[in-house]
Amino acid sequence: MSEVSESLFANVLDPMERISETLFGLIMALTFICSLGVATGADINVQTMLIGALGCNLAWGIVDGGLYLLARINDRGAKILTLRAIRRAPDAETARRVIAEALPEELSAIPPAEQLESMRQRLQQMPEASPGPRLTKRDWTGALGLCLLSFVSTFPVVIPFLVLSDARLALRVSYAVAIVMLFCCGYVFGFHSGLRPWATGLAMVAVGSALVGVAVALGG
Secondary structure, three states: OHHHHHHHOOOOOOHHHHHHHHHHHHHHHHHHHHHHHHHHOOOOOHHHHHHHHHHHHHHHHHHHHHHHHHHHHHHHHHHHHHHHHHHOOOOHHHHHHHHHHHOOHHHHOOOOHHHHHHHHHHHHHOOOOOOOOOOOHHHHHHHHHHHHHHHHOOHHHHHHHHHOOOHHHHHHHHHHHHHHHHHHHHHHHHHHHOOOHHHHHHHHHHHHHHHHHHHHHOOO
16 A cells, blocks of 8 residues: 555655655554553553554544645745745845855855856746735645555554454564564665665664653553
């Protein structure tokens, strides 16, 4: 299911957004399962665990989707404000400075004045920006994708409780599945970040396990 969700939203969410949301959902589910295992000892209520883990991740998936929409509005609004500042600049030099400040820090010092002037002229010729930022269908699709990723990432760690009758064994298998998923997320993260994938995968297992341990120690 996770692969299907990622393929559906691959053109909307960038790889880091998909990895981050999968990690978030996985750590949330694992924290819930670990907390329940510690609290109930040998008496694990499988139904309570399943409902709690799935419900928790669905709720946080909805919250993350809402935060994603707010971030999209903020990003689009910032671009509109920048375009207005360029158009309303008192002179060309001020407009070029606004353009340079809007560029990433690594690129702001590279373009010569001629290129900045060319960009200024092109921006001046663009149609007037909308009065305010608006959400698009793509934004809503991205929010839905984040919600589904958070929810679907729960399933691999709860499936052992559905197929194994021994709850304690299912708990251990669930931990093993979570470790594999943490490693895979770290591996992909390292690949997209220019880091060593294997080392990043192992580091992600360590960091994820530490975060779950802290969450459980603080009461889940």
